[in-house]
Amino acid sequence: MDASGSLPDSQKQTKKFRKHKKYEIDRDIISNLPENVLTHILSFLPTKYVVRTSVLSTKWKDTWTKVTNLHFDDELLSSRKNMTRRAYFMNFVDRVLLHLENSKIHSFYLSCDNYSDASRVSAWISAVIKRQVQKLDIKYRKEEFVVPRCVFGSDSLRKLKLVAKCIIKVSASCFSRLEIVDLSGVTFLNTCFPNTGEITLTFPVLKVLTLCSTKLLNVKVVNLNVPALHSCDLNANESGWVPDDSHDLLIKICGQDLKKFKCSSSLSENYVLDCASSVTEVNIGIISKVDTEYNSQEKTTVGLRACDLLKMFLGVENLTLSWHTIEVLAPLENLQALLPSYGNLVHLEFSGSKLVFDATVMAFLHSSPVLETLIFEMGCCTLQFNKDVVQEMVPQCFLSHLKVVKFVCFKGNTRELDLAKFLLVNAMVLEVMIINASSSLKYQAETKFEPVKKQLSTFPKGSSHATILFS
């Protein structure tokens, strides 16, 4: 049988065989599976269910002690007596760790916001690190705890995920084998270099770094040595990286392999990326600071920092900017002169809830000579379309490259229609304008959506072969 030409055949067979009753089981197969296959199957189950297989038959009595993937979730624990749940859960994890036969543990997942305490969580982490765990995934936000030092000395740990109010004491740290790090709510405490406030974190093989709502104590400069880093996602919350805003923070990222950079921040910090020009995918989402009205000087500072950040990514192909990023850039005079020419930028997206289409957006379009796709996510607020832009010179990409324009959550109001008209008239090689209607517009199909469609179709088009698609 020739598999290349006969795939449809084998698919036909597949269907036929599934109806074939011969494959219904009539004997015990599972108990006789090779041990590695059986433990692999069990590794997909929360540990509670794995232990319970011990009562199936005598063969199963100790099977559960051979698993190497542990999954504990205190929400899966049920007990009639509320008061004792905590003791049961902690006892359960303790017992499993004691009984496991294998000297190595592959992965350890622990989610215990309800029934555990910090000292025990910390002890479990130490215990599994000693057993050369490769994946550690902890969710525990109830109390603060210090991450055991052994985590960072581990030469087996590949993936570390912490969603926890925990403290990492930073000394001269090298995280030798970590490939994926995803931290949320974690505090880095500089204990070694309080005078300079400069810390260096070295991750020789790290590929993916996600930091969310991270705090830095006694830190003024962070050096991230990440030669293999591919994707970096820094998500500071409204209160920023440094408590009480006592000083400016500098984050330096050293890595030649960085391809994706995502940053969501109020930009009370500065960034230096020595590798920025190799980054192809950039997402900058500047957020407003909590409870603070910027004065005009602060506004300019944030604007300049945003501009400095954006200036670095000379090789970007795919750029996403939040509406607030546009807003903080707006006060800068002559933004277009400040921006480089993004010679590789083919995909530009504006996202968020309130978009202002004005000279700032136009500056980006002027700086993107080969732009092919332009996406506006309209969000929940009304688009502001500054008609002055109509008088301006048309960006180069409109004449030669812009093929696709997409509106997400299009509500069909006058300003959106004005913008659509402006783009249709001026984009000379446009192939398609995709209108993704908001649910309210779709809901009013007859009364509103149809008239909007009709109106769109009457707009003059700069490109003879441009079509409008509705989705």
Add this chain to the structure above:
Amino acid sequence: MASSIENNNEKLTLKSSDGEEFLVEKHVALQSTLLQNMLDSDCSSADVIPLPKIDARTLALVLGYCKKHADASSSKQGELNSFDSEFLKDMDMGALFNLVLAANFMEIKGLLDIAAQKIADTIKDKPHQEVREIFHVENDYTPEEEAAVREENRWAFEGFP
């Protein structure tokens, strides 16, 4: 090693336990670490590779999976995910066990994972009596022994009916 891989259109023949032969494109076969290792060593593609533990029906399924995954580019992950879930849908337990064993033998990690996950999902949330029934596991504990095991692992059965 290099010479055998250079030619993408090369094919090799796999023989199932029940004697049926399958002609397979090399890039499809490479989904299997076992076959990859055999090709990397001096195994000539002219040879028929016997797979004595895998019957023709299972092998056809396995090769369907491999072909889909070999042909799809990595960018189509979403499409592959829906193919995977569709692939195992409505499959009965016997076919699933044959598949998991074949994937284990041929070292096809992705297939092993989805098949194992599917079997695990069947065990999850079910009382052990029901698990025994589904999988035809004969309870050879005496009532006293069973009670003793249960007692020993009491902490795993809290809240269990």
